[in-house]
Amino acid sequence: MTLLPAHPSDRVATGVLLFSASLWGLSWMPLKGFIAQGLSGPLVALITYGSVGLLAVALLWRDRATWRAQWALVLALTFVGGWANTSFVNALMLGDVVRVMFLFYLSPVWSVLGGWLFLKERIPPTRWLAVVAAIVGLWMVLGGPGLGDSTALAFTWVDALSLSAGFAFAANNVIARAAHRVPLRTKTFCVFIGCGLLSALATGAGGQGLPTVGPLVWLALLAYGFGWMLLATVTWQYGVSHLESSRAGVILLAELVVSVGTAIAFGGESLTPLGWAGGALIATAAGVEALGGTPADTPATRTADTTA
Secondary structure, X not given: OOOOOOOOOHHHHHHHHHHHHHHXXXXXXXXXXXXXXXXXXXXXHHHHHHHHHHHHHHHXXXXXXXXXXXXXXXXXXXXXXXHHHHHHHHHHHHOOHHHHHHHHOOHHHHHHHHHHHHOOOOOOHHHHHHXXXXXXXXHHHOOOOOOOOHHHHOOOHHHHHHHHHHHHHHHHHHHHHHOOOOOHHHHHHHHHHHHHHXXXXXXXXXXXXXXXXOHHHHHHHHHHHHHHHHHHHHHHHHHHHOOOHHHHHHHOOHHHHHHHHHHHXXXXXXXXXXXXXXXXXXXXXXXXXXXXXXXXXXXXXXXXOOOO
């Protein structure tokens, strides 16, 4: 980011981070547009993330001396972070944006459990309370099983994708903290590579040929990958690198606000009062985790470090 100062003020770093959060929060719009053109989720992820990842292979190879000692963690970051992005893209394209975002933001649960189990972190009571709040919020967003309205529950495989995306994102952050000798650039771009590989496997397994779309659609896909996604990732890195972790985490909750607000205003989506209450609990848990969590070294090129 040569256009940005190397040592920005808090105001500049905050502005850049809000810009990044807005890009992530609005990313559902082009994704919904792509599926309207007959493109599948795996194909969109393959072209947008995979094209960036293909070019990133040379960068990772050039940096191999710095990460060779922790190559197993780099491999884990590639596939865990790759799954986080692949599943999230597919969930947004196929599901309700509001529901997907709230389920994705359950990642404070996985972040706390991962840090406790694998990194032996000492978890204060407030973060355990955030886990309980997030789980109760999940129960409410899913319609409140046991309340007698079985139609409201209807847990789908898109919900499973959303939850797995949040789980994989939190796991990626735990792995990133353990991979302390791996450069930030390597951690970032190996996720693009992993997303491309997993999307290629999913595209091949689906057995679907290339859809008949115009050249403008293919150009839009490349622009989304090299423009939107790459810009959102780089600005995220810039912002969180120059702000305290707790402050960055709270600022990046703007992604949830932007995505839910625009999906309701422009996407015709809605949520039941019980779902809204559950979503509020999940958002609160994410905020508590942002203020009290252990900062990750890097994300899975997604969202805030509100979850780790």
